Amino acid sequence: MGDNTGRNYFVGVDLGGTKILAGLFDAKLQPLGATKLSTKAQRGSDAVLERVARCVLDAIDECDLETKQIRGVGIGAPGVVDQEHGEVIFAPNLGWKDVAAVKELEKRLDLPVFLENDCHVCMLGVYEQELKSKPKHVVGIFIGTGIGGGIIINGELFTGANHTAGELGHMVIDINGPKCSCGNKGCFEVLASRLALFRAIQAAVKNGQKSELTEMLGEDLKDLRSGDIRKAIRRGDKVVEKIVEEAAEYTGIAVANLVNLLNPEIVVLGGGVIEALGDEMMPTITKSAKSHVMPGLFKNVEIIASKLGDNAGITGAAVLARNKTR
Numbered sequence: 383m384g385d386n387t388g389r390n391y392f393v394g395v396d397l398g399g400t401k402i403l404a405g406l407f408d409a410k411l412q413p414l415g416a417t418k419l420s421t422k423a424q425r426g427s428d429a430v431l432e433r434v435a436r437c438v439l440d441a442i443d444e445c446d447l448e449t450k451q452i453r454g455v456g457i458g459a460p461g462v463v464d465q466e467h468g469e470v471i472f473a474p475n476l477g478w479k480d481v482a483a484v485k486e487l488e489k490r491l492d493l494p495v496f497l498e499n500d501c502h503v504c505m506l507g508v509y510e511q512e513l514k515s516k517p518k519h520v521v522g523i524f525i526g527t528g529i530g531g532g533i534i535i536n537g538e539l540f541t542g543a544n545h546t547a548g549e550l551g552h553m554v555i556d557i558n559g560p561k562c563s564c565g566n567k568g569c570f571e572v573l574a575s576r577l578a579l580f581r582a583i584q585a586a587v588k589n590g591q592k593s594e595l596t597e598m599l600g601e602d603l604k605d606l607r608s609g610d611i612r613k614a615i616r617r618g619d620k621v622v623e624k625i626v627e628e629a630a631e632y633t634g635i636a637v638a639n640l641v642n643l644l645n646p647e648i649v650v651l652g653g654g655v656i657e658a659l660g661d662e663m664m665p666t667i668t669k670s671a672k673s674h675v676m677p678g679l680f681k682n683v684e685i686i687a688s689k690l691g692d693n694a695g696i697t698g699a700a701v702l703a704r705n706k707t708r
């Protein structure tokens with residue numbers, strides 16, 4: 383096995399606001415192992431990049447490999463990236479502006495490094511690993527703390543004129559809705575993300591509505607996680623169930639808009655919220671999408687939940703490194 387360069391492995395990095403994940407993949411993009419570090423964004427970009435480098439080297443070491451066997455390192459970063467120059471232009475979660483991430487990491491790792499937006503990278507991972515690159519037109523919606531997306535057109539990631547395509551979390555769904563972090567009102571993200579769910583649940587509890595969650599976590603709902611929401615629903619919590627149902631309905635509206643716009647074969651939903659609450663949300667998402675799409679346009683659209691979960695980011699980042707080095 384192997385080619386004459388002897389470099390048959392890839393590292394995929396998922397750089398998030400709270401944690402860094404680095405995964406090792408072989409030439410066929412099969413996962414070999416992964417390591418995790420906290421991001422510690424408050425320490426500044428230099429310190430974070432040092433931690434990314436350490437996480438990559440740890441992952442290589444954990445898999446009993448050496449850097450000379452690695453062909454490339456892909457990185458998915460949150461926010462706006464200039465992939466051509468390897469810079470993170472703006473990443474509010476990290477507190478970064480104009481950070482030359484690729485240059486710094488190549489210096490530290492002595493390996494070729496490639497940068498992409500995290501949701502674009504997740505889309506690449508889901509498309510290649512889960513959908514086996516079969517469908518030509520796919521929309522990916524990733525629902526976590528925020529909401530982002532990726533679009534595949536004719537088998538290729540569509541990135542747009544300024545490389546920012548797929549910011550579907552900021553589609554306006556309800557002009558009278560709550561204010562979004564972007565300054566607009568009623569964005570998809572402010573109605574259906576993890577933060578949106580948490581906010582709605584906290585408001586309901588504050589208004590005196592009874593929820594299983596206060597029994598599980600206390601009145602202030604400290605450390606509320608998506609998994610707790612699922613548990614509460616399974617215990618019969620109607621307040622929480624209704625809030626999740628509403629988020630699923632909004633998600634269906636977003637899906638309908640995207641189906642009208644792009645006519646994809648598959649809409650795939652992923653991210654932490656779908657990983658935790660997919661069973662609860664998917665039927666409503668599908669129903670809502672069907673009822674909001676223009677008549678006749680729902681033909682042959684499949685709406686599915688990704689099974690890659692947290693691994694979508696590292697997988698896609700490895701796909702990126704593979705694509706850029708072949």
Ligand SMILES: [Zn+2]
Nearest residue numbers: 552562564569
């Ligand atoms: Zn917004």
